[in-house]
Amino acid sequence: MNLPRLYHRLRLTARSLHSSANGQQVEKVAVAVDPDVPSQVSVFRTSENDPTCHTELHAGQYYTLPPAHMRTLFPHGLPPRFQMQMKTFNEACVMVRQPALELITCLRKADYSEPALRYVLYGEKGCGKTLSLCHVLHFCSTQGWLVLHIPDAHLWVKNCRELLPSSSRPGRFDQPIQALNWLKNFKTTNEHFLSKIKTTQRYVWTKRESTEEGRPLGELVDQGVSRVKSSSDVVGALLRELRLQAGGAAEGAFRLAVAVDGVNALWGKTTLKKEDKSEVLPEELTLIHNLRKMLRNDWCGGAILTTLSQTGSLFKPRSAYLPMELLGEEGFDNMDPFVPIPVSNYSDKEFESCYLYYLDRNWLQHPHSRTEDGKKELIFLSSRNPSILERLCAFL
């Protein structure tokens, strides 16, 4: 690939961008202008920012997440390195990749009167599972679904300072801080739903506080945010309500997307200890218990999207990435039947896209990285793994 030739072609396509209006046409014109050039060289960005319209044509290209939605959609969902990249580049660009496209097609075609389907994204460390999940969640929210996003289930089974014995059930433990944080983020994401959905049951928190039947969900969430002690129970009640009301035939019907990143935390071990130094099992934690109930496919009107993650996991070897290795016997039996979707390292085209994107953003400062040899070195060093490539390029 000859770099001067590349820039010349990019300028050509930029000119054709000005001449035509529709984003779709641009790609076709660009391809028509350079028929002999392989598609790798053509535009690595697409102007199609609506995930509903993403198809195979856009595979390997970057689309921009609209900044207005960013705060509401992903208050806590994006991986930390991606957030840093967003701040540096002043834009959030996500690559359209095959696993996410597959998932979106499945979601489009699914029948929502049947029990919720479970999808598990699995793959090696750093190959893009969390970002694919975020892409799909963007799609869900543009379709008007209610998004229940647990950014990292591992955070709920480790490093918990305050572990209170549950007020409602003996033998269970509450995690007020984690529940509080999650409720706040949930509120930010789904403001518009909170006033529409009503509770179906009376919930009693303490002797003096209760939430009556028929109150909007917003009140439930506020209860949890203000009274920190009962926040875990509020989360449980919230999940129950959503489960019962998703996909109903009523006019206020909504579709529910349950997204859990690092779902293998629910069936693994915890590092939390009780006062007598014995280990806390995951099912003894209120949050985990309620989440497990949510992941069962006994409700309809939505989908369950999960990712496996070795990164935050406890007591799992670094090389484990297949579903059964990370979920364990119990986890597999609980999640069965699910649709496993493998996420792999970048293909040639995707790597090309990523490289051009970094060049475009002037992220690769080192002069050698702009040469053909430098590119080959990058391929070799990162073996096309997205996160390793990103960390390598950060040094350059």
Next chain:
Amino acid sequence: MAIYQDSIRVQDCFGTLHKRAGPSPPAVSFPVGRAAYSLGLTASNGVERQGLPERGNQGQRRQRRAVEPRTERMTVDQDWTAVYPTAASFKPNSVPLPVRMGYPVKRGVPPAKKGNLELIKIPNFLHLTPEAIKKHCEALKPFCTEWPAALDSDAKCEEHFPIQVESKAYVSAGPSLRNPNARIITLTVKLSSLNLDEHARKKLIRLSGERYNKDTDTLTITTDSCPMKQQNYDYAMYLLTVLYHESWKTEAWEKEKTRADMEEYVWEDSPSQKNILETLLRMRPLGEKEEEGEVREELLGRVEVQEYKDSVTKLKNEGETETNMQQYKEAVKKLLNI
């Protein structure tokens, strides 16, 4: 003069050079070969000294004359078994190979064979060349009987003689002829040649523990607890008999075998089966006249469910691989109409 002549004769007889006080007689008349046989007390540096040394050295030992090594006189088609008939240490002058061994000397190469202690220390098999082995076999042949002509393949040997017993006999010259290692007996048998049903086979494998090899399906019993070979052999046969008969029996407590004890994954009555049935029932709720049992049977009989069952069993029994996962994915997709 007579005294000197006597002393010369003495030396002729014994061929040894003794230290003699006084002037040594002239050595001119001594043949060169004489010096080769003499193991002089002086350290030999292989210095070629002809004739004169004795004259000049007062009280000095006679230097040993270096001779060409035996290797120079070896022909290419010689009989090697005569050079090394038995196990012997490495003799650099008898082995005509330019062998080098050891840590390289400063400027490059490992030291040569002459005077190389490393080569002498290590065991060598110069006495066991194929020629030598052939000769050993020829020598042993008169003591052997003929191999039965009917057993001309391994399969036939397996079929007629499924139990194989190995023992070693040791011959050595020493203070005692006995060797305690001769009492060890190893008995190998393939389980496929034994008459076992499913339960008996699993029980036998569990009872034998470490002694069973899954890849070759062989049970190996090694006995050495008795002092005599015959006793050990009887003990090994006894163990085999006991294992066989015990594995056919079913004890009362074997009924309590749980899923966790099972050797391999069985799909029936597993959580996977329950899950899939529940899911399918939810997808297609029960009609009024249909009974749950019938519906279950019908659902289980469907092709997609069978495929799903195969893929899950494969995943659990054979472990996870990408292909297994793909198969599972296809089966789930078909089953849930994606």
